[in-house]
Amino acid sequence: MSWTENDVPDQTGRTAVVTGANTGLGFETARVLAGRGADVVLAVRDTDKGAAAARRIAATAPGSTVRVQRLDLGSLASVRDAAAELRESTPRIDLLVNNAGVMYPPKQTTADGFELQFGTNHLGHFAWTAQILDLLLDVPGSRVVTVASIAHRIRAAIHFDDLQWERSYERVAAYGQSKLANLLFHYELQRRLAARASGERGTVAVAAHPGIADTELVRNLPKALQVAQVAAPLFSHDAQHGALPQLRAATDPGVLGGQYYGPDGLGERRGAPKVVTSSAQSYDPDLQRRLWSVSEELTGVAFPSLD
Numbered sequence: 001m002s003w004t005e006n007d008v009p010d011q012t013g014r015t016a017v018v019t020g021a022n023t024g025l026g027f028e029t030a031r032v033l034a035g036r037g038a039d040v041v042l043a044v045r046d047t048d049k050g051a052a053a054a055r056r057i058a059a060t061a062p063g064s065t066v067r068v069q070r071l072d073l074g075s076l077a078s079v080r081d082a083a084a085e086l087r088e089s090t091p092r093i094d095l096l097v098n099n100a101g102v103m104y105p106p107k108q109t110t111a112d113g114f115e116l117q118f119g120t121n122h123l124g125h126f127a128w129t130a131q132i133l134d135l136l137l138d139v140p141g142s143r144v145v146t147v148a149s150i151a152h153r154i155r156a157a158i159h160f161d162d163l164q165w166e167r168s169y170e171r172v173a174a175y176g177q178s179k180l181a182n183l184l185f186h187y188e189l190q191r192r193l194a195a196r197a198s199g200e201r202g203t204v205a206v207a208a209h210p211g212i213a214d215t216e217l218v219r220n221l222p223k224a225l226q227v228a229q230v231a232a233p234l235f236s237h238d239a240q241h242g243a244l245p246q247l248r249a250a251t252d253p254g255v256l257g258g259q260y261y262g263p264d265g266l267g268e269r270r271g272a273p274k275v276v277t278s279s280a281q282s283y284d285p286d287l288q289r290r291l292w293s294v295s296e297e298l299t300g301v302a303f304p305s306l307d
Contacts, residue, residue: 002272005032005244008251012037015093016250017086017132019043019071019125020100022053025147025210028243029097029250031057034064036251041090043071043082043100043128073100073124074110076299083131093135095250097145098125101178107169114298115164117174122181127299129189133203134304137196142203145249146186148260149209150268152179153279158291163298181291183207183260183278188288190258192306204257206249207278211263211270213242237263237270245273 016033020026021042034040034057044050050068057066069086072078101121110119129144136142156176159165165174190205214236245261255261260278265271281287296302 003244003248003252003274004272005240005247008032008036008247009253010037011094011251014095015039015041015090016095016097017041017043017069017090017093018097018099019073019128022046022049024239025213025243025246026097026099027053027057028240029099029246030066031060032243032247033095033250034058034066035061037064038095039065039067041067041069041086043069043086045070045072045074045100071100071128072111073120073128074116076112076124076127076301078111079124079127080131083128086132087135090135092139093132094139094142095145096129096132096136096143097147097246097250098129098182099145099147099246100125101147103149103151103175104171106171107165109164113164115169115174117171117178118163118165118181121175121178122185123295123299125182126185126295127301130299130301130303136203137304139203143250143255144189144203144205145246146182146189146205146207147209147246148182148186148207148278149175149179150211150262151176152183152209152282156180156279157281158184158287160290160294163294180279180282181295183282184284184288184291185295186260187258187283188285188292191285191288192303194257196306204255206255206257206259206261208245208249208261208273209268209276210242210245211265211268212236214238241270248273 021030054066071082108116155173186207262276263271264274
């Protein structure tokens with residue numbers, strides 16, 4: 001039987017933080033969680049759009065609690081400030097869904113000089129998670145959900161000799177690097193969380209990808225791929241269905257730490273969520289540890305001791 005949003009269990013009493021929740025997959029994830037009773041924090045760069053999204057969610061989930069937190073993942077200062085503000089207002093977090101991202105932009109850098117895709121999709125979330133993780137650690141059943149992409153298989157490698165693409169820039173390969181980095185982070189985080197866990201079930205890391213979802217991310221598609229958009233309905237699905245893998249990763253009671261969820265259709269492009277596998281290099285423990293160390297150096301942020 002296919003898993004749908006109707007299978008999301010009651011979330012009453014739980015607090016969920018969703019990045020990039022004003023549109024697309026993040027909005028659909030926040031909408032469903034709020035509808036199941038969770039207190040939801042929309043962590044977004046544009047607070048006006050976030051407020052509009054919160055009103056839309058409230059209209060579909062009367063009585064829900066939906067708050068907006070400004071978070072610009074392209075600025076380590078913004079990440080630091082957002083984490084401090086969240087800590088003041090939110091004593092505990094049950095679900096952290098790291099959903100926000102950028103895809104295929106022209107060459108740009110973050111406020112800190114990082115290539116935009118690597119800096120936002122990976123380093124921004126790395127620093128964000130590090131600074132609020134302790135709000136999850138003592139919460140039974142808490143989860144960190146990292147949203148990856150099938151693009152982690154497309155021309156993807158971690159270019160340690162040129163992480164910021166300063167010598168040359170190829171936006172498809174740069175996006176692939178950032179999404180591979182998401183999965184390397186996910187697996188290393190789970191290893192560290194598992195080493196810490198004892199007794200009752202502790203915090204776990206889970207990952208998911210939406211397949212090919214029709215969201216605002218496609219606005220920067222290269223011209224060669226824009227032609228394929230004409231046939232997109234044949235091999236993609238909408239944001240509501242694209243959000244199902246991350247919703248299952250966040251809420252299914254049977255989920256295990258370290259799992260990766262994606263659509264069950266051909267090529268994992270669309271379909272109902274199930275456990276899938278990622279690329280061989282994403283499972284490389286040496287690569288995971290090396291990226292973690294480099295990420296701490298680049299962001300100047302260290303995780304709470306987990307080992």
